[in-house]
Amino acid sequence: MHYNYFIWLRNKVTLQHNSRLGILYSEGNYGIVRDYEIAVKWFQLAAHQNNPVAISRLAYCLYDGDGITQNKDEAARLWHSLSQPTTDNPNGNPAGQYGLGLVLTDKDYTGYNPKKGIKELHKAAKQRDHIAQYQLGEICHNGNDVSVNNKKADPDEMWPIA
Secondary structure: OOHHHHHHHHOOOOHHHHHHHHHHHHHOOOOOOOOHHHHHHHHHHHHOOOOHHHHHHHHHHHHHOOOOOOOHHHHHHHHHHHHOOOOOOOOOOHHHHHHHHHHHOOOOOOOOOHHHHHHHHHHHHHOOOHHHHHHHHHHHHHOOOOOOOHHHHOHHHHOOOO
């Protein structure tokens, strides 16, 4: 589909659609050529309207430098804002907690803090975020920032209800 069609569509749709258009461009689905720069614009538009999916996706783009200058500090700030409890989500947003855990356990990040990062991953994992559960298993299995503990790395031991 042509980009001008989506410009027209932007004025006709909700913020949820803005986020979905960003996802289409970031993943290159349904005949749309992957273009992170266009995806970032859609994510920014929806993020300014406090769409949590768009905020998290924008943070991933900032973290990886896809379609925008890499800025792990800004990615961490966005994920931190999502991770906080709200009246709508008293446990915090698991996508924000996972993202914050990801960046805090990244040794190349200036705010590297593996203990705090693992704590954030645990928060997301307790909310059944399967990617956070997997990441914690990898950390325990490989001994990244913790001592190797294959019993804790076993998903049946760590997350018996997952």
